[in-house]
Amino acid sequence: MQTGTTKTSNEQPRRARRRVTIADVANHLGVTKSTVSRALNGYTDISDSTRLRISRAAERLGYRPLSHAQAIRTGRVRSLGLVLQVDNEDSARPFLADFIAGVTQAASAENWTVTIATSETERGVQETLSRLVDEHKADGFILPRTRSRDKRVEALRAQNIPFIMFGRTEDPTGCSWYDIKGEDAMRAATARLASQGHKRIAHVPGGSEYTYSKLRIGGYRDGLAAAGLSIDPALITAPAITHDGGEAATRSLLMMAEPPTAITFAVDRAALGAYRVAQDLGLHIGSDFSVIAYDGIPEGAYANPALTTFAVNSRQAGDRLASLLIKRIRGAAPEELRELAPATLVERGSDGPPRLTPAELAQCLKDIQKREVQWEEPT
Amino acid sequence: MQTGTTKTSNEQPRRARRRVTIADVANHLGVTKSTVSRALNGYTDISDSTRLRISRAAERLGYRPLSHAQAIRTGRVRSLGLVLQVDNEDSARPFLADFIAGVTQAASAENWTVTIATSETERGVQETLSRLVDEHKADGFILPRTRSRDKRVEALRAQNIPFIMFGRTEDPTGCSWYDIKGEDAMRAATARLASQGHKRIAHVPGGSEYTYSKLRIGGYRDGLAAAGLSIDPALITAPAITHDGGEAATRSLLMMAEPPTAITFAVDRAALGAYRVAQDLGLHIGSDFSVIAYDGIPEGAYANPALTTFAVNSRQAGDRLASLLIKRIRGAAPEELRELAPATLVERGSDGPPRLTPAELAQCLKDIQKREVQWEEPT
DNA sequence: CTTCTTGCCGAAACCGGTTTCGGAAACTTT
DNA sequence: AAAGTTTCCGAAACCGGTTTCGGCAAGAAG
Structure with missing residues (x-):
């Protein structure tokens, strides 16, 4: 005998049991959908007693409204x-x-x-x-x-x-916005370096299309002004946001006649490029020249010396x-x-009082360059 | 004169213009919603000519169905x-x-x-x-x-x-699954180390609750067997998935009477813990003892020497x-x-032929320990 | 005891789609 | 030419909620 509509009860439950809908809750209680809906959504024209009955029943039956079903009327998908x-x-x-x-x-x-x-x-x-x-x-x-x-x-x-x-x-x-005061961080970075005795402090900005870049440059300038240092436009390089970019910016700064003894970077990643330069030239970051950056990326902690930076809480x-x-x-x-x-300063090892004056640093770099030329000559 | 329903036309458009709905498309063409819906969803009972008219009109009017409106009937939110x-x-x-x-x-x-x-x-x-x-x-x-x-x-x-x-x-x-053949990677890592001349190769597994951990241990064992090396259960440490865990595991291995000259790690991060041990004891990774790991995290490239690892393409x-x-x-x-x-091998500097035999390494470590004790004695 | 509020809830429309069902027209077949 | 098929689309129900509207009953005011 075949009964088309009857299912043997112990078939595997391939379709999950039907969801419980608002109509189920309503029927269960003998009220209408609209009452349930309003009760659950806090309308004031539902008595406290029914509201309680309904929310309890909804809870017990495991009713969860479908947000996309709500959305079609409310326009909110949450x-x-x-x-x-x-x-x-x-x-x-x-x-x-x-x-x-x-x-x-x-x-x-x-x-x-x-x-x-x-x-x-x-x-x-x-x-x-x-x-x-x-x-x-x-x-x-x-x-x-x-x-x-x-x-x-x-x-x-x-x-x-x-x-x-x-x-x-x-x-x-x-x-509307939420933002980190990068300008304050850069001002503080500059101030910190100045108080350590640095007289020439450079800045490597971030991507010029971003607002933060301008703000941080502004902070850098304010920091210099507050410390009574003059602003040398040559100490602000082209934007750099990568290792390579930071490396290039650092090299260009160190090649100046009167190089900076400290560099602020708008971005940690660029600052890490400076480490390559230091390793390459045999300079010690934190004494030969100082670095302070911004972001707080994990790699900064592993760098040697660890990178002093202003960390943002993402x-x-x-x-x-x-x-x-x-x-x-x-x-x-x-x-x-x-x-x-605010960003929070993470004091680590990449900054400190300058071991050399800018002039001495320039001389030192010249010596290094000479040595390298000597190495190459014999070849 | 006040006309309640009339809006002066140049009010600011505070509400975005109404969405174009399926009904708009239907009315525009003088057909019904159902026809539009079926035409757009590839039903076969719509003639090609109407389907074309409809899809063109929909395109031109900028009609985009609301996925949550569809979902209420289809049950799919995409x-x-x-x-x-x-x-x-x-x-x-x-x-x-x-x-x-x-x-x-x-x-x-x-x-x-x-x-x-x-x-x-x-x-x-x-x-x-x-x-x-x-x-x-x-x-x-x-x-x-x-x-x-x-x-x-x-x-x-x-x-x-x-x-x-x-x-x-x-x-x-x-x-259903997608997975990386970590077992193959570990087998290959072990084989590689064996071919470099290592006789005692250890394994630091990952979290025991994960399947991958067992699989990688299996791969490690297979690699040993294929190389004709015996399996010493003491060379499989407790699970480690962090720097600290890896550090502890490495120390315990090196303290053995007959320490391994190579360690495979189920996880890069644990392998980085071994670097601390090496630095601490003055050992050189890649010669004094070798390390091969798995994951391909960026930090591995910055480590010194850079970490040889099997990278996964996330x-x-x-x-x-x-x-x-x-x-x-x-x-x-x-x-x-x-x-x-498969994971892909990234050959870097953390592995190589063993400089010492296990016995020599043990002696070397004993000497180091002695020196450290001497340092401490005078205090 | 009427009349006016107020509180509370049901009936029904609605949101923007999809899907079932049936029927008119066109096209085959006999 | 009548009957049987196909092709193609409209009408209407439906999905699971929300919201408007109106009405009944209880309480307040006159």
């Missing part, structure tokens, strides 16, 4: 968008895990989720972002590494979509960004959502 | 779930950026998104995972760092929710995992979705 640019090499690398941990943690705390995407190019980021916007995959976006003029900002602002920046822009209209940054963005999505005015936090 | 455990310190750190890049890239290629979450504890991961499942935030999940017996696997399997593992488990029933792993998971969600049988890839 998700934060994060589009990262992951370059060919390193860049954001070490920060990322902490940053993401911070973001997701804050999101989870509010029962939100994080939708993440990546691209290798700036254009790709743009496109991915607009895809996520078009499909409404997130209610708002976190924009890391903001540029002075940022296309993402312009696009989102034009469409009135909530966003928050990790960094600042030229035009703050309608913008985890906290992610956390704050997510929290602020959620507030923004819930309706807070963008102007009220602006936070700045 | 999103992959990724719950990471980010420990107090490092662990997954360096891999992460590449891994995420791989996952999101493959997802984007199919117009899917990635929903990411983190937790610090194993329990937290479990809870977060089940929350995402309950709210159906993703159609399937990628499970990194699978354990031999993995609760996440059990939970998902029981609920019949698609998932794919980065790693393998004891019980493969209903499981980006590719993420990419493959996402692709396989999407296939799984689309209905492929789990047994058909199992891939293994």
Whole structure:
């Protein structure tokens, strides 16, 4: 006998049992869906007693509303968008895990989720972002590494979509942000070096398209001024954000007639390039010349001597960004959502009182160069 | 005159213009929603001519279906779930950026998104995972760092929710995976050391709760056997996955009566602990004793001498995992979705022919210890 | 005892899609 | 020419929620 609709009861449960829906809860209690919905969403026109009955029943039946089912009416998917640019090499690398941990943690705390995407190019980021916007995959976006003029900002602002920046822009209209006071850090770095006795202090800035770069240069200048040192434009090199870039910048500085005895770097990674130069020339970082940088990447701790740097708390940054963005999505005015936090100095071995004056250092470097030429001659 | 419903046309566009919906497309063409939907989703009962008209109109009007609106009927949100455990310190750190890049890239290629979450504890991961499942935030999940017996696997399997593992488990029933052949790498590492002339080769395994640990130990054993070397259980230490752990393991090995002249590490990070021991005792890695590890973390390149290791391509792993998971969600049988890839040897300076025999090394270490005692005595 | 509030909840529309069902028109077959 | 097939699309139900609207009953005011 075949019964088409009857299933033998002990078949393997291939389809997971049906979800419990709001209708299930309603039927179970003999009320309507609308009552359940309003009870669970805190409407005031539901009596406390029914609200209690309903929330208890919902709990007991294991009812969890589908956020995407809610979204279709409310327009909120309860998700934060994060589009990262992951370059060919390193860049954001070490920060990322902490940053993401911070973001997701804050999101989870509010029962939100994080939708993440990546691209290798700036254009790709743009496109991915607009895809996520078009499909409404997130209610708002976190924009890391903001540029002075940022296309993402312009696009989102034009469409009135909530966003928050990790960094600042030229035009703050309608913008919210969380940022680290890199300017303060650079001012402090310069001041510290000056107090150690350095008279010529250089600065290797970061990518000129980013706001932070200008801010940190400003901090460097302020630090010099505060210490009563003159500002020599030649002591500010071309931007450098990689090992190679930092190496080149360092070489160019040391080749000056009156080289600096200390260098501030806007970015740790560039500072690590200076180590190569030092090793190459047989100079000791921390005495022959000093280095202070910014970021707090792990490699800095392993360098020899370990890199003195201003560390940023990426985890906290992610956390704050997510929290602020959620507030923004819930309706807070963008102007009220602006936070700045300090970087924290990690004192290590790459800075100290200068062993030589700039002139002596120049002489020393000349000697080294001569020796190297001698080595090469016999060949 | 006040007209309640009329807006002066040049008000600022505070609400973004209304989305174009499927109904808009339908009305525009004088057809019904259902026709548009079927045309766009490749149903065969729509004539080619109308399909073309519709897809063109949709394109021109800029229609993008809301995935969460689709989801309510189809049950698919077109999103992959990724719950990471980010420990107090490092662990997954360096891999992460590449891994995420791989996952999101493959997802984007199919117009899917990635929903990411983190937790610090194993329990937290479990809870977060089940929350995402309950709210159906993703159609399937990628499970990194699978354990031999993995609760996440059990939970998902029981609920019949698609998932794919980065790693393998004891019980493969209903499981899909992508994994790196760590066993092959360890076999090759051991063989390499044996061919360099090492007679006593040790192994420092990874966390015993992970499958990879057992596999790599197996590879190490196979390598010894293939080289005709006997297996000394004393040469397999307690698990170590951190600097400290690796340091302790190395010390314990070198304190043996007949110490190994080469050590294979299941994990780079533990291998870096051996460098501390070497520095401490004044031994040269690569000649006094050799080290080969596994993972390919960036720090290994900076170590001195640079660490010889078997590197895994995290980006590719993420990419493959996402692709396989999407296939799984689309209905492929789990047994058909199992891939293994090789790790690639990065030959650097931490291994080489042994300068000393085990006996000589033991004597050498005894001398060092004596000297240290002498230093201490006078105090 | 009426009338006016207020509190509380049900009925039904709605959000933006998908899917089932059925029927008109065109096309074959006999 | 009648009957049987196909092809193609409209009508309507549906998915799982939210929100508007209105009405009944209880309490307050007159």
